Amino acid sequence: MLSGGAVRLRAVEPEDAELLYEWENDPAVWAVSGTTEPFSREQIQRFIERQASGGDLLRTGQLRLMIEVPEPAGAAETGAAETGAAETGAAETGVAETGVAETGVAETGAAETGAAETEAEPGMTDEAKAANPNRTSRMFRTVGTIDLFEYDVLHGRAGIGILIYDRSDRGRGYAADAVETLCRYARERLRMHQLWCNVGAENEASLRLFRGLGFREIGRKRDWLWTPDGYGDEIMLQKILE
Numbered sequence: 001m002l003s004g005g006a007v008r009l010r011a012v013e014p015e016d017a018e019l020l021y022e023w024e025n026d027p028a029v030w031a032v033s034g035t036t037e038p039f040s041r042e043q044i045q046r047f048i049e050r051q052a053s054g055g056d057l058l059r060t061g062q063l064r065l066m067i068e069v070p071e072p073a074g075a076a077e078t079g080a081a082e083t084g085a086a087e088t089g090a091a092e093t094g095v096a097e098t099g100v101a102e103t104g105v106a107e108t109g110a111a112e113t114g115a116a117e118t119e120a121e122p123g124m125t126d127e128a129k130a131a132n133p134n135r136t137s138r139m140f141r142t143v144g145t146i147d148l149f150e151y152d153v154l155h156g157r158a159g160i161g162i163l164i165y166d167r168s169d170r171g172r173g174y175a176a177d178a179v180e181t182l183c184r185y186a187r188e189r190l191r192m193h194q195l196w197c198n199v200g201a202e203n204e205a206s207l208r209l210f211r212g213l214g215f216r217e218i219g220r221k222r223d224w225l226w227t228p229d230g231y232g233d234e235i236m237l238q239k240i241l242e
Contacts, residue, residue, distance in 0.1 A: 002065070004181035007174050009065040009146060012051045016066060019142060020044050023165055031227075032203065057190075061151040067164070067178045068140040143169045146178045148186065148195075156193035158186070170205075179213055187241035194240050200225050201233040215239040 002009040012020075023029060024039045047064075050056055057063040144164040151158040160182065164175050186192040197215065199206045211217075215237035223231035 002181050002185050004177040006069065006172070006177040007143075007181065008068050008140070009178060009181055009185075010068060012048050012064055012066055014045075014048055014052070016142070017041065017044050017048060020048070020145075023145070023163065026165075029163065029165075032200065032206075057148065057151050058153070061158075062147060062149040063151070064145055064147045065182070066142050067144040067146055067162075067174060068142050069169075069174060071139040071141055143174055144178070146182055148182070156191065158192060158195055160195045160197050175209055176213060179209070183213070183239065183241060192241055194238055196236060196238045199235050199237060200227075201235050202227075207235065207237075210237050210239075213239070 021039065021041055021044050024035070024044065029035070050060065051064060143166065144162065146160070146162040148158040148160060160179065162175055162178060164170050183195060186195060195215075196218075197206075197210060198221075199210065201207075201220070216239070217235055218238045219236040221234045221236070224234035225232045
């Protein structure tokens with residue numbers, strides 16, 4: 001579990017299958033992910049199994065984490081958000097490679113400040129609480145995903161992509177906190193030197209997000225992305241992890 005100031009990042013669980021199936025098959029997400037074909041439940045399940053087996057970043061070059069936020073006190077557990085697509089890979093994160101790609105699901109692809117790492121599941125027994133005195137029973141809900149992909153061990157770099165799925169969850173600082181948390185993890189734990197992302201030039205939200213977090217524009221690919229309105233440019237941004 002990785003903790004930031006507003007979100008926490010956790011590993012993908014089998015229970016996330018239906019949520020990922022819905023998100024990965026949303027045409028609005030495809031618009032920024034570059035996905036061209038629907039994903040089956042079997043594909044999603046295989047991806048989750050690979051992630052659960054550990055070492056996926058080294059084997060496939062991809063690591064996916066789920067973004068969670070704490071529920072307000074007394075709120076009912078809601079699970080995943082409704083429709084509305086993305087602060088995503090190329091929307092609040094830029095990377096146009098998000099989806100259950102060859103590596104599994106998506107090259108898109110905390111939280112509660114320190115307390116997030118010590119939260120317990122709802123319904124924790126008295127015995128469990130006694131054994132874990134620093135844990136509480138606060139609930140969390142999943143609002144998106146964040147990925148490292150195309151991990152290059154030799155050169156210490158990877159792409160980064162993020163999805164905040166529901167429109168009502170955007171603009172709350174979740175994406176920025178998730179990216180900062182993953183950057184810190186990449187630098188301090190994985191000893192990575194840099195992260196990069198590709199963002200459609202018209203995707204102003206993602207460009208603001210990454211530029212605001214210290215990513216610098218290092219190139220522009222002309223007429224790189226097809227859209228219903230014609231071809232558009234794609235901007236590559238890079239952050240040296242210092």
